[in-house]
Amino acid sequence: MKYHVYGIGNALVDKEFEVTDEFLKEQGIEKGMMTLLDQDQQEALLKELKSRFGLKKRAGGGSAANSIVAISQFGGKTFYACKVADDETGDFYMKDLHEAGVKTRLDQIKGEGVTGKCMVMVTDDAERTMNTFLGITSDFSQDDLHLEDLKESEYLYIEGYLVTSDVSREAAIAARNTAKEHGVKTAFTFSDPAMVTYFKDGVTEIIGDGVDVLFSNEEEAKTYTGKDNLNDAIVDLAKIADKLVITLGSKGAVVVSGDKRVNIEASLVTARDTNGAGDMFAGAFMFGISQGMSDRDAGMLASESAARIVATFGARLEKDTQQQILNKYMS
Numbered sequence: 189m190k191y192h193v194y195g196i197g198n199a200l201v202d203k204e205f206e207v208t209d210e211f212l213k214e215q216g217i218e219k220g221m222m223t224l225l226d227q228d229q230q231e232a233l234l235k236e237l238k239s240r241f242g243l244k245k246r247a248g249g250g251s252a253a254n255s256i257v258a259i260s261q262f263g264g265k266t267f268y269a270c271k272v273a274d275d276e277t278g279d280f281y282m283k284d285l286h287e288a289g290v291k292t293r294l295d296q297i298k299g300e301g302v303t304g305k306c307m308v309m310v311t312d313d314a315e316r317t318m319n320t321f322l323g324i325t326s327d328f329s330q331d332d333l334h335l336e337d338l339k340e341s342e343y344l345y346i347e348g349y350l351v352t353s354d355v356s357r358e359a360a361i362a363a364r365n366t367a368k369e370h371g372v373k374t375a376f377t378f379s380d381p382a383m384v385t386y387f388k389d390g391v392t393e394i395i396g397d398g399v400d401v402l403f404s405n406e407e408e409a410k411t412y413t414g415k416d417n418l419n420d421a422i423v424d425l426a427k428i429a430d431k432l433v434i435t436l437g438s439k440g441a442v443v444v445s446g447d448k449r450v451n452i453e454a455s456l457v458t459a460r461d462t463n464g465a466g467d468m469f470a471g472a473f474m475f476g477i478s479q480g481m482s483d484r485d486a487g488m489l490a491s492e493s494a495a496r497i498v499a500t501f502g503a504r505l506e507k508d509t510q511q512q513i514l515n516k517y518m519s
Contacts, residue, residue, distance in 0.1 A: 197252025464503025
């Protein structure tokens with residue numbers, strides 16, 4: 189086994205801003221959601237954000253990429269398959285992953301086009317709102333999968349955002365099928381309420397006959413199942429996942445494996461920025477179970493790590509910080 193977790197997802201460079209609720213209303217931006225833009229729309233938004241608020245931070249991003257970086261910085265062996273363009277932003281993204289210890293094949297092939305970018309807007313209540321131009325990552329296809337690396341992995345991790353592109357959705361399904369054929373377990377995250385609201389059929393297609401691990405927050409669970417009650421939603425989702433992980437914000441999380449249910453307490457912090465909290469939770473949990481941790485210990489590692497993200501501006505932690513958290517649960 190060469191890799192603990194092989195991830196696939198969008199390659200996006202985050203541009204992060206602290207904004208006001210009034211700005212979001214004025215721009216007609218749906219708060220708390222990820223919305224896709226074309227390049228002209230995003231450039232106009234970026235110009236407005238820079239002039240009114242100033243760029244706070246530029247960082248490598250993408251839902252699955254954040255999780256894969258988290259796994260790598262805990263000490264896991266990881267590979268990330270994605271697509272960037274042959275431009276400065278693409279070079280920045282590739283180097284960012286490699287510096288975090290993530291293996292890629294991006295140095296072998298980059299396409300003509302524009303690397304994807306995400307405008308991350310954080311309001312005073314710490315809520316993150318994202319407007320994204322996918323750029324070349326919307327063309328992420330089966331040709332970009334590097335299946336030989338997948339076959340040598342313990343887990344395949346798929347982000348829900350891939351559902352927005354037909355070619356990327358097909359790549360995710362191909363990866364899941366290859367994983368199944370070669371005894372590689374599959375983990376899937378809904379990623380965002382918008383994915384299960386507007387792309388539910390595509391999400392169902394990726395999940396297929398079920399996955400080994402499914403990550404969801406409360407809103408996504410209820411929306412996908414059409415249930416008003418979380419317990420009813422859990423019953424439905426447990427039918428398509430051997431291990432179901434539901435994050436509940438300040439109420440912690442719950443992990444359901446068969447007839448066993450483990451409640452995970454939240455680590456309470458002062459919220460500054462919720463961007464990346466779910467990604468960190470999933471990454472820390474995936475690291476934990478790939479290292480033989482119990483659901484409870486993996487959940488507690490994930491809960492504390494996600495809390496640290498919420499108390500930090502940005503979607504990733506420093507490696508030293510992650511190691512300090514890990515030491516509490518590995519001793």
